[in-house]
Amino acid sequence: MNTSWTRRLVLALAAPVSAFVFAFLLSSIVLILSSYNPIAAYSEMINNAVKLESIIDMLNEATPLYISGVAAAIGFRMNLFNIGVEGQYQLAAFAAAVIGAKVVLPNGLHMLFVMGVAMIVGGLYSGLAGLLKVTRGVNEVISTIMLNSVATLGIIAGLFPRFLEEKADGAVGLGTTPLAETAWIPNLNGVVQIFTRDIVKGRKLTGILVVAIVVGILYHLFINRSRLGFDVRATGMNPLAAKVGGVPSKKMILLAMGLSGVVAGLVGLPDLLSKSHSYDQGFTKLRGFAGIAVALLGRNHPGGMVGAALLFAFLNTSSGVLQISKTASSEIVTIMQGIILLAAVVAYQMVAQVRQREEIKAASEATGANA
Amino acid sequence: MSTAIELIGITKRFPGVIANDNINFSVEEGEIHAICGENGAGKSTLMKILYGMQPADEGVMKVNGVEVDFSSPTDAIAAGIGMVHQHFMLADQFSVIENVILGSEPTTVGGILDFDTAKTHLAEVGDAYGLTIDPDDFVSELEVGERQRVEIIKVLYRGANILILDEPTAVLVPQEVEALFDNLRELKAAGSTIIFIDHKLQEVLEISDRITIIRRGKSITTVNAADVTAGDLAELMVGEELPSPETTESTVTDVVALEVQNITVLDEYGRPVVHDVSFKIHQGEVLGIAGIEGNGQGELVDAIVGMERPLSGSVYLGGLDVSLKSVRQRRDEGFGYVPKDRHEAGLLLVAPLWENAALGHQTKPPFAKGWWIDRKGSHQRTDEIRERFDVRSPNADVAAHALSGGNQQKLIIGRELIGDPKVIILAHPTRGIDVGAQAAVWNEIRSARAAGQASLLISADLDELIGLSDRIVVMFHGKLVAELDPAEITPRLLGSYMTGAALQGGAQ
Ligand SMILES: Nc1ncnc2c1ncn2[C@@H]1O[C@H](COP(=O)(O)OP(=O)(O)OP(=O)(O)O)[C@@H](O)[C@H]1O
Numbered sequence: 001m002n003t004s005w006t007r008r009l010v011l012a013l014a015a016p017v018s019a020f021v022f023a024f025l026l027s028s029i030v031l032i033l034s035s036y037n038p039i040a041a042y043s044e045m046i047n048n049a050v051k052l053e054s055i056i057d058m059l060n061e062a063t064p065l066y067i068s069g070v071a072a073a074i075g076f077r078m079n080l081f082n083i084g085v086e087g088q089y090q091l092a093a094f095a096a097a098v099i100g101a102k103v104v105l106p107n108g109l110h111m112l113f114v115m116g117v118a119m120i121v122g123g124l125y126s127g128l129a130g131l132l133k134v135t136r137g138v139n140e141v142i143s144t145i146m147l148n149s150v151a152t153l154g155i156i157a158g159l160f161p162r163f164l165e166e167k168a169d170g171a172v173g174l175g176t177t178p179l180a181e182t183a184w185i186p187n188l189n190g191v192v193q194i195f196t197r198d199i200v201k202g203r204k205l206t207g208i209l210v211v212a213i214v215v216g217i218l219y220h221l222f223i224n225r226s227r228l229g230f231d232v233r234a235t236g237m238n239p240l241a242a243k244v245g246g247v248p249s250k251k252m253i254l255l256a257m258g259l260s261g262v263v264a265g266l267v268g269l270p271d272l273l274s275k276s277h278s279y280d281q282g283f284t285k286l287r288g289f290a291g292i293a294v295a296l297l298g299r300n301h302p303g304g305m306v307g308a309a310l311l312f313a314f315l316n317t318s319s320g321v322l323q324i325s326k327t328a329s330s331e332i333v334t335i336m337q338g339i340i341l342l343a344a345v346v347a348y349q350m351v352a353q354v355r356q357r358e359e360i361k362a363a364s365e366a367t368g369a370n371a
Numbered sequence: 372m373s374t375a376i377e378l379i380g381i382t383k384r385f386p387g388v389i390a391n392d393n394i395n396f397s398v399e400e401g402e403i404h405a406i407c408g409e410n411g412a413g414k415s416t417l418m419k420i421l422y423g424m425q426p427a428d429e430g431v432m433k434v435n436g437v438e439v440d441f442s443s444p445t446d447a448i449a450a451g452i453g454m455v456h457q458h459f460m461l462a463d464q465f466s467v468i469e470n471v472i473l474g475s476e477p478t479t480v481g482g483i484l485d486f487d488t489a490k491t492h493l494a495e496v497g498d499a500y501g502l503t504i505d506p507d508d509f510v511s512e513l514e515v516g517e518r519q520r521v522e523i524i525k526v527l528y529r530g531a532n533i534l535i536l537d538e539p540t541a542v543l544v545p546q547e548v549e550a551l552f553d554n555l556r557e558l559k560a561a562g563s564t565i566i567f568i569d570h571k572l573q574e575v576l577e578i579s580d581r582i583t584i585i586r587r588g589k590s591i592t593t594v595n596a597a598d599v600t601a602g603d604l605a606e607l608m609v610g611e612e613l614p615s616p617e618t619t620e621s622t623v624t625d626v627v628a629l630e631v632q633n634i635t636v637l638d639e640y641g642r643p644v645v646h647d648v649s650f651k652i653h654q655g656e657v658l659g660i661a662g663i664e665g666n667g668q669g670e671l672v673d674a675i676v677g678m679e680r681p682l683s684g685s686v687y688l689g690g691l692d693v694s695l696k697s698v699r700q701r702r703d704e705g706f707g708y709v710p711k712d713r714h715e716a717g718l719l720l721v722a723p724l725w726e727n728a729a730l731g732h733q734t735k736p737p738f739a740k741g742w743w744i745d746r747k748g749s750h751q752r753t754d755e756i757r758e759r760f761d762v763r764s765p766n767a768d769v770a771a772h773a774l775s776g777g778n779q780q781k782l783i784i785g786r787e788l789i790g791d792p793k794v795i796i797l798a799h800p801t802r803g804i805d806v807g808a809q810a811a812v813w814n815e816i817r818s819a820r821a822a823g824q825a826s827l828l829i830s831a832d833l834d835e836l837i838g839l840s841d842r843i844v845v846m847f848h849g850k851l852v853a854e855l856d857p858a859e860i861t862p863r864l865l866g867s868y869m870t871g872a873a874l875q876g877g878a879q
């Protein structure tokens with residue numbers, strides 16, 4: 001019993017680990033070819049990563065990546081390729097920043113209001129792609145790509161200048177009017193410091209981490225335990241059989257796209273609620289695409305995506321250190337991420353085959369004994 | 372005559388089951404050799420091993436006296452073995468010739484597809500074996516029997532002289548079966564060796580020279596077809612005498628359970644595929660629809676269960692107009708549905724059995740509790756289905772693809788029948804099910820009928836259609852063209868109605 005459990009865990013981890021090892025070796029070669037010392041680079045990354053402040057950075061980075069991964073995964077479970085998380089979260093954050101700055105609400109409620117606006121905008125914008133698919137048969141890949149451009153190059157680029165902060169002295173700010181303090185999410189430094197030393201260098205662990213954990217738990221309950229989640233998975237596995245089984249395919253497309261967008265709406269919140277408190281030039285982009293990678297590496301699994309998000313966050317936060325210490329160019333991190341992802345896809349396939357052979361062997365021993 | 376194939380001690384294990392357990396038998400060159408056995412006995416597995424799709428755990432295979440060790444079908448093809456699978460593997464959007472050469476495309480110097488050479492070769496193969504087919508036809512437009520011919524030609528084209536056919540007759544109507552058997556006899560005359568799997572024992576006796584019986588993974592015996600009866604075969608397969616079929620008296624009431632009014636369905640080109648079809652089924656009645664596949668039965672069923680909206684017409688379930696309701700609403704009102712193709716429309720192959728048992732019932736207890744899936748309740752109900760319908764499987768958590776074809780079918784039947792629907796639509800309910808299990812399924816259908824269930828039965832197995840139905844209507848070119856009394860009709864005559872021959876003869 002116990003051994004089979006550990007065996008399963010080993011097999012589950014085999015693919016991502018071997019992908020990581022492969023990426024590690026390949027990256028070393030790249031480093032050597034660009035005349036850096038890989039050992040120095042890696043030890044620099046590790047030395048940096050074990051510092052408490054770096055861990056805080058990593059968690060802050062992983063939080064939105066994970067939420068973005070969940071957003072992508074909801075679609076993937078139904079074979080819907082929502083690559084519009086990018087546009088959805090940027091638009092949601094922009095709208096939430098603008099609307100959130102215009103209202104006056106008590107502490108906490110204001111924060112929930114901003115979250116609500118972001119989720120609604122994300123859901124509606126993603127639902128639009130769902131609607132196009134259901135009514136016009138437009139492939140969601142194409143529509144979400146276009147909607148990404150519409151959101152970032154069209155709506156945001158067009159409206160952003162109109163909503164720039166007007167300072168008291170009449171000057172114009174670089175971003176939208178900052179949200180009032182009633183909308184800020186408390187940081188988690190206090191909680192961490194119970195277990196560790198004081199966090200220094202002005203690092204703050206974002207409270208959105210709690211939101212991400214809640215999202216992960218809800219995602220698990222939804223997809224694996226609820227009736228609707230069953231319908232989503234059934235449609236993903238065999239759309240025709242699901243339809244025969246009474247699953248309303250059009251409604252499910254709208255639901256899955258909508259939910260994916262609702263979660264996507266949360267991706268931009270760390271900037272709004274715990275960093276700059278406004279949508280400005282420095283707003284963090286490209287998390288939507290990173291989320292796709294997280295979902296792929298984590299196999300749409302609520303736990304698997306935690307590992308994937310942490311790994312990508314580790315690599316992202318390492319790039320600065322490599323740059324500063326001159327042990328390697330920061331681009332090596334991007335290369336590593338790409339290699340890991342490719343290697344993981346291959347490794348998952350291989351492990352699936354090994355697993356099948358293992359299972360058969362184990363079972364044959366079991367049946368052989370009592371046959 | 373020499374030995375074409377010899378299998379010695381073949382053993383193959385899967386999680387929780389021994390699919391093949393020390394199988395021994397040989398096939399002579401130029402014979403037609405049938406393999407018979409219950410669902411899950413291990414027939415398909417054995418054939419997949421012989422065709423190099425799966426490795427055996429133990430045992431030796433000899434082809435023409437030479438020991439072989441296939442690691443893929445490519446090796447088997449090189450050794451002259453070809454296989455036609457239970458589920459066709461043709462690309463619908465391609466023409467016949469494209470399908471035939473797929474995977475072994477002849478090319479000219481520049482790497483360009485050489486269709487002329489291919490067609491010449493195809494014509495040679497066709498002439499040699501008496502198999503004719505237009506190479507430029509699209510597969511999507513072919514009837515089932517023709518598709519199968521393409522599969523066979525495809526195998527011959529690759530130079531096979533040992534043919535494996537896994538349940539080739541399951542999807543054919545009697546006329547097509549005869550055409551297939553004529554082809555097989557020609558092939559035999561031309562020196563080919565044929566191994567085939569079939570659950571219909573009369574067919575087995577008609578076409579084969581020798582028969583090997585497999586029971587629970589073991590090869591029991593090989594007999595000469597001339598020396599045995601269907602009863603003997605069944606007994607050998609099951610290990611005991613078969614229960615004689617129940618006598619049935621009519622249970623038809625005068626309460627209408629399902630009424631279909633003036634249904635018309637158009638195809639994508641706007642032509643009617645179902646043309647103004649109306650009928651009633653009463654509680655306790657089985658209405659059979661006879662017809663060659665492609666005469667609108669599929670579209671009619673889709674309209675009744677709510678998969679597609681018809682152009683016009685209404686469907687009433689026990690007096691309730693369900694014409695505008697969704698599939699789910701209709702199911703909740705008391706519809707059950709066994710689709711014709713278990714892989715395409717019946718199962719989530721990668722999902723465990725309990726999730727497959729829940730499919731279609733996921734809104735209600737015991738599969739659901741409020742908004743949540745009830746895992747415990749689902750498992751219990753799945754175990755009930757496995758027990759009552761004899762779905763041979765280690766537990767409710769194995770994936771559906773790990774079940775043999777017949778056991779997958781039994782799972783679907785069980786899932787639909789166990790909920791006691793008011794009206795059930797059964798499309799080829801016992802396709803691929805062995806004789807013993809078939810009798811059991813028929814009994815289930817009959818006792819549901821006796822309890823007042825109304826059934827709409829579509830089947831290519833005319834004995835089944837005649838044996839189960841209280842009334843039979845014939846569907847031809849989208850119309851119901853005749854109503855027949857099963858007590859007075861033979862499969863042969865029914866067949867001629869289905870092809871339209873009896874209609875032209877003025878039988879109407
Ligand atoms: N890929 C697989 N994984 C696990 N078990 C399998 C797999 N394939 C077959 N089995 C098991 O092996 C046994 C034999 O299956 P097989 O498909 O050979 O039966 P069969 O004789 O062809 O039955 P049928 O008449 O229903 O087609 C069954 O118990 C089945 O559940």
Ligand SMILES: [Mg+2]
Pocket residue numbers: 414415416457775776777
């Ligand atoms: Mg089989």
